Every structure is written in C-alpha cells, then in structure tokens.
Amino acid sequence: MPADADTYAGFRVGKPLVVAIDGPSGSGKSSVSREVARRLRAAYLDTGAMYRAVTLHCMTTGVDLTDSPAVESAARTIDLDISTSPDQESVLVAGSDVTAAIREPAVSSAVSAVATTMGARAELIRRQQALIAGSGHRIVAEGRDITTVVAPDAQVRILLTATEEARLRRRGDQLGGTQSEEQLKRQVTERDAKDSTVVDFQQAADGVVTLDSSELDLDQTVTAVLEIVRAVAN
Ligand SMILES: Nc1ncnc2c1ncn2[C@@H]1O[C@H](COP(=O)(O)OP(=O)(O)OP(=O)(O)O)[C@@H](O)[C@H]1O
Numbered sequence: 401m402p403a404d405a406d407t408y409a410g411f412r413v414g415k416p417l418v419v420a421i422d423g424p425s426g427s428g429k430s431s432v433s434r435e436v437a438r439r440l441r442a443a444y445l446d447t448g449a450m451y452r453a454v455t456l457h458c459m460t461t462g463v464d465l466t467d468s469p470a471v472e473s474a475a476r477t478i479d480l481d482i483s484t485s486p487d488q489e490s491v492l493v494a495g496s497d498v499t500a501a502i503r504e505p506a507v508s509s510a511v512s513a514v515a516t517t518m519g520a521r522a523e524l525i526r527r528q529q530a531l532i533a534g535s536g537h538r539i540v541a542e543g544r545d546i547t548t549v550v551a552p553d554a555q556v557r558i559l560l561t562a563t564e565e566a567r568l569r570r571r572g573d574q575l576g577g578t579q580s581e582e583q584l585k586r587q588v589t590e591r592d593a594k595d596s597t598v599v600d601f602q603q604a605a606d607g608v609v610t611l612d613s614s615e616l617d618l619d620q621t622v623t624a625v626l627e628i629v630r631a632v633a634n
C-alpha cells in the first residue's frame with residue numbers, strides 16, 4: 401500500500417477495522433490489545449472491565465451474586481461509563497471512578513458469577529456492540545466471546561493463548577508477587593474453568609487465528625498481532 405496522508409504505520413486510518421481478540425486470563429489480551437489499538441489509531445474496548453464493574457457494583461450495593469434475576473437487573477440498570485481511548489483507562493459507575501477497584505483480587509474471585517449469568521451477559525453484549533458501533537467500527541475489542549458472539553463479523557479475529565505456567569507467572573508478576581500460588585490459581589485457572597462453562601475461549605472458532613504468546617514478550621506479541629492484521633485486513 402502506498403504511504404500517503406491516509407495511512408499510518410502501513411494501515412489506512414479512516415477504514416473500518418474491528419480487531420476481535422479473545423483468550424484465557426493472563427494471556428495478555430488487555431496489554432496487547434491496548435498497544436495494538438494505539439498503533440492502529442483505533443479505539444480500545446476491555447469488555448472484561450464491564451463484567452468487573454457489574455460485579456463490584458453488586459458487591460457494594462448488597463446484590464447477592466447467586467441471585468440471577470438480581471444480577472441481571474444490576475447489569476441492565478448500572479450507570480456504566482467505560483473509556484474506549486487506549487490512552488485513558490477509566491471506568492466510572494454512577495460517576496465514581498472504579499478503575500482500580502475492579503482489579504482487586506476480591507473482584508477477580510467473584511466476577512465469574514456475573515459472567516455466568518446469561519441475562520447479564522446479554523445486556524453487556526448489547527452494550528459492547530453499541531460501543532463498537534459508536535467507535536465507527538474502528539476498534540480493538542478483547543474478552544472471551546468477541547470473536548464468536550460480540551463481533552463475529554470482525555475483519556480480524558484472534559485467539560491469544562499462552563501456557564498456564566506463563567499466564568500464572570505473568571499474573572503473579574503483575575500483582576507484584578503479593579499472591580500465593582493458590583490465590584493465583586483461583587484468580588486465573590479456576591476462574592477460566594468457571595467462565596468456560598458459558599463461553600468457549602480455549603479453542604479457536606472457524607476463521608479465528610490462534611496466536612500462542614508463551615515464548616514471546618509483550619512487544620513481540622504486539623508485532624505478531626499487527627502482522628496478522630496486515631495479512632488479513634489490508
Ligand atoms: N507476551 C507477554 N510476555 C510477557 N508478559 C506479558 C505478555 N503479554 C502480557 N504480559 C503481561 O502479563 C500480565 C497480564 O496481561 P493482561 O492483563 O494483558 O492479560 P489478560 O489476558 O488481559 O488477563 P485478564 O483476562 O485476566 O484480564 C501483564 O502484566 C502484562 O504486561
């Protein structure tokens with residue numbers, strides 16, 4: 401493609417481009433997707449943050465996470481504002497900044513209750529599709545069901561994987577070595593097992609490209625995703 405005013409890093413800037421990335425916990429979806437979005441001058445959507453925000457909201461307002469109708473109702477009524485700028489991580493619930501609070505281990509341990517409530521999923525999927533449309537379909541969206549349910553028509557669909565060992569090590573490092581091996585397994589392996597009961601993010605669906613990042617560092621993984629985007633979308 402010739403370099404001109406409409407291209408940036410080899411990609412046409414104005415062209416609709418939805419990049420859907422799924423994968424298990426700790427595979428690097430958020431960090432990789434955010435950087436890919438920056439390089440593509442696209443928006444970025446962390447759909448897991450939306451499940452986390454609903455979970456925290458339930459926890460702080462006394463909603464029983466085992467009460468499916470109540471959890472669904474919380475998902476429908478929550479006043480949730482999530483930034484889709486890759487340069488500004490911000491999640492607001494009723495105007496309060498919960499960006500850091502939704503990453504607390506207590507939320508990570510509880511979030512599967514919301515993720516496995518089908519009514520809550522339907523509402524969050526609807527909101528995610530609206531955010532993708534609102535970006536002008538120029539966005540990198542990541543989660544567990546983006547390639548299959550939220551944006552099955554995305555131009556680029558990737559399943560980002562890594563071995564369990566690599567994912568546990570990454571999450572442990574990310575949390576500054578504060579968590580025991582057992583706590584990490586609860587937040588990563590056990591959570592994936594629960595979430596897998598409602599959505600398949602371990603096997604690539606038809607047409608989805610698998611990228612194993614176990615032996616790659618963050619920068620190499622970003623480069624590999626951009627190569628897939630270039631090959632598939634340009
Ligand atoms: N390829 C990589 N090599 C080394 N570290 C990585 C790599 N990808 C991501 N990381 C690091 O691993 C940690 C976890 O990554 P990240 O939070 O992006 O994973 P995730 O898949 O979004 O997890 P979750 O779904 O649980 O939110 C981060 O500290 C990140 O910097």
Ligand SMILES: Nc1ccn([C@H]2C[C@H](O)[C@@H](COP(=O)(O)O)O2)c(=O)n1
Nearest residue numbers: 447448449451511515543544545595
């Ligand atoms: N599209 C998505 C995104 C996330 N989830 C669930 C599964 C996770 O346990 C939880 C938090 O996600 P994370 O921040 O760890 O990526 O949300 C989902 O079911 N579907």
